[in-house]
Amino acid sequence: AQKITQTQPGMFVQEKEAVTLDCTYDTSDPSYGLFWYKQPSSGEMIFLIYQGSYDQQNATEGRYSLNFQKARKSANLVISASQLGDSAMYFCAMRVNQAGTALIFGKGTTLSVSS
Amino acid sequence: EAGVAQSPRYKIIEKRQSVAFWCNPISGHATLYWYQQILGQGPKLLIQFQNNGVVDDSQLPKDRFSAERLKGVDSTLKIQPAKLEDSAVYLCASSPPPGLAAFFGPGTRLTVL
Numbered sequence: 001a002q003k004i005t006q007t008q009p010g011m012f013v014q015e016k017e018a019v020t021l022d023c024t025y026d027t028s029d030p031s032y033g034l035f036w037y038k039q040p041s042s043g044e045m046i047f048l049i050y051q052g053s054y055d056q057q058n059a060t061e062g063r064y065s066l067n068f069q070k071a072r073k074s075a076n077l078v079i080s081a082s083q084l085g086d087s088a089m090y091f092c093a094m095r096v097n098q099a100g101t102a103l104i105f106g107k108g109t110t111l112s113v114s115s
Numbered sequence: 116e117a118g119v120a121q122s123p124r125y126k127i128i129e130k131r132q133s134v135a136f137w138c139n140p141i142s143g144h145a146t147l148y149w150y151q152q153i154l155g156q157g158p159k160l161l162i163q164f165q166n167n168g169v170v171d172d173s174q175l176p177k178d179r180f181s182a183e184r185l186k187g188v189d190s191t192l193k194i195q196p197a198k199l200e201d202s203a204v205y206l207c208a209s210s211p212p213p214g215l216a217a218f219f220g221p222g223t224r225l226t227v228l
Binding site: 107 | 217
């Protein structure tokens, strides 16, 4: 069965520091995609970054990078130089087969950034 | 490019009443999803459409929930009758074919009293 596990209910970081949000996944399918979404208190889900299972390099998007360790089945999100506006809930998600199938989400991690 | 639109943003009803939510996906996106997000949890898929056909409704409580996507564009999700445990945020999302990232609307927060 496909599953996403996020073991950190909450994380705290100071402004300008880097933070890593953990995500492990479980699937037996060799073709899959991994996603991170941000959900501020306003409620909308904002797409941050994507990593395909066959991608050789770790994905990066601005201050976001995805530390993809295939053998460990982990896809951790790294946020560099945290900002107050990064305070939000972060969800890791997986799509198997990349064939338009639905995303499976983890339970999320709440990130709090302080000044 | 306009994003996914949803209405209403908030709805409060009493149990056993009915309610309907509307979603307009991003133009050209063939795939549309309805997710339910209970407080403190990640979103859970209710139903997925490809154009106006249902791809996956295995987690939709069909005794009370129904959804349609007429003409392969807008979609409506209905709950009849509502239960207390239906209190949640209902998120609509869309993705282009073949879908990679799904783009979400602002959600409808439903409170059932």
